[in-house]
Amino acid sequence: MKDLRRSLDRGIVQRIALDPPQGRMSPADGRRTGPLSLLAPAALYAAVWAAGGWLLAGASRGADAPVLQVLFHLAAIAGAGLFLAFDLSTRLSDPRSGLRARLIGVFRQLGDGDLIRTAELARSLDADLAQGVARAVAGLATRVEQLQANSHSVAGAAEGVERGSTVLAASSAQQAAAAGEVTAAMEELSRTAAEISEHAERQNQLVLTAESEGAAGAEAVAEAVEGVGAVERRIADVTARADTLGTRSREIFRVLELISEIAQETHLLSLNAALEASAAGGRGRRFAIVAGEVRVLAERVRDSVASVRSQIEEFASAIRSTVVATEEGGKEAARVLEEARAATGALAILRASLRESSEAARQISSVTRQQTSATEEVLSTLRELHQVVERMSRDLSLLSSTSGRLRAIGLELELLAQTFRLDSPRSLKRLVHSWAGRLPDAPERTGWAPQDLIDELVAAAPFVECGCIVDARGKVLATQTASELQATTTEALQELRRRNLADRAWFKKAVESSRAVVTPPERSVMSGEPCIMVAVARRNAAGEAVAVVEFDVNVRHWTDIGA
Amino acid sequence: MTGGFLIVRCDGALWGLPADQVALIERSVEASGAMAAGGASGLEVRFADGRRLAVDAVLTLVGELVARPLSPRLRQLLPPGAAGLAMLAGEPLVLMARESEVAHV
């Protein structure tokens, strides 16, 4: 590829170097027939004559001057005559020299790729030759046109493939990403399931441990309950005995009460007896004594009763405190018993729930194992899919790069095709020539509007990014960009208009040669995209370059050429 | 003291009212003040002179009662209107005076 490009570059340079101005003939070329061919010897004669005259005039003013003058004139004529004779003899000696030269000229033009010029030259050949050459040229033009068309198709197809493969690559990348996500999720699920399973197993182990401990705990509680029950029974015993004692003391109190009443009555009796005795006077004295003793007895009884009563009360109080304390103890025991029973109940519930939990854990374990195997299957399928997608992704990117190369090849072909100047709408050289044809032959004169012209030309060529008209000295007369770029390029355009492009390669080459110039792709200052520059010089009647017209073609849009 | 006596219970105590001074016994709707313990029973004794006495119960009518005249000591201490003390079926009772004003609040 690179070789081709390099050879094309060299070819262009070579061709430009060899390119003769239009309508002129260079000595390297074949000779043209016609009246102009006699100009050369005539000019030579005139030049020699003039030079000789000048020399003679400057050399001497002697009497030999006229003789020398005549000799010189004769020499000039002789030289011219020799020249002419030689020329004629050459022409006459080789009846075929004219034809040969013409053929050489035709092939040279052909070699340079200028098929239009080739066709023109071919018309000067003999009829058969001319026909043959014309047919050859036509055939070549057709093939080149086909080449141009095919290179367009290649480019178009390559672009299509590239776009398609980009889209495919993107979607496959998405698929790969999605598959990757699913894979990741499934792996996560798998891990989680494994964790759950493990956890359930541990749970089960814990439950078994708790079971055995729970059984031990239940036994301990049962023992405690038994112990408390025994205590309670003893307490009940004590309480019963205390009750009995209480009852007894109450009975004693009643007896004491009775005795007390009797004592009181006895006392009263003794008083009344004493009163009777006093009423009886002397006779009642002994009776009064007896009454007095009875009274004393009654008082002693009363005192004893009081003493016994207080002792009994103390005793009863002591018993009551004992009973109270015992009752408290009993309540406490009952509470402990209640708690123990509650604990038993709670333990039973706990054990039951532990068993349930164990059962649940076993079920979870089994289910997650099933889950795991199913997940594993899915995962392996996903992994396969992932690999397929990755391969596809790689293939697509390969395709994308291949289509990119294909596109580049198409561009090379197009450029190659464009080196041929032919009467085809796709020919850029033909286009630039047509642009040059629109310029006046004396652009330095006013009376024409270069900006309007360039605007019109650029607007008419959709693949042209930028066009400019430059005078013979390289000063920019007018320039314009494609409509879609105008919004962003106003500043760059203004900058360009102020510049002098005389040092540009294409300018120099355009000025030097009569052929159109096509440069290899460069980055455009306008759009930054790869563009080829096509330029040609407008020549006046004298053949001088009076202006150069140039346009940039965006390589990406070269499929628009001729559309 | 002869003549019949209407035996009534008044504020828990037994009284003997001179029968010839009692006009009638009737049930009264209104309670006659603080002295009337018979607010619940609603019984009233109306005397001949118009006085009314609320009683708890009317027990019986006896022909005669034996009573001792009151000493100044007891007369001082007993409620106004008491003329003497007597016994009826083992229970002591107060005989109401004939002439004295019976003030019932």
Place this chain on the structure above:
Amino acid sequence: MTTTPYLLVRLGERLAALPALAVRRVVRGARLHPLPGAGPGLVGLAEFAGEPLAILDLAQLLGDDRGSSRPPVTVVTWLGSGDDRELVGLGVDDAIAVVELDPTALALGQALVDGRPVVVIDTERLGVAA
């Protein structure tokens, strides 16, 4: 000098003595019938030997205003003298003993028994309004 028998009774913290000859009987737990409208000093009515007996509060009679009380012991006593003698029940807290006192005790209105002061009561004049 001869002594006179007196019945020693207790009225709260105080001790009193009643002439034994005036005292008929000492009774405990006599059935008391309250008499509303009676003056302070008359506790109620009771029965003694088939006769109505007015029960008087001895402490109240002596000027000891103790409100309504139900004395546990009743001393059935002759009050007054001669034809005006009447039997009443004197309510006391307790009847203690029959003691011999100096005859001057009555005139004095008080005596000492075992070092304790005792009010000696003249039953002939007791309860008579001044």
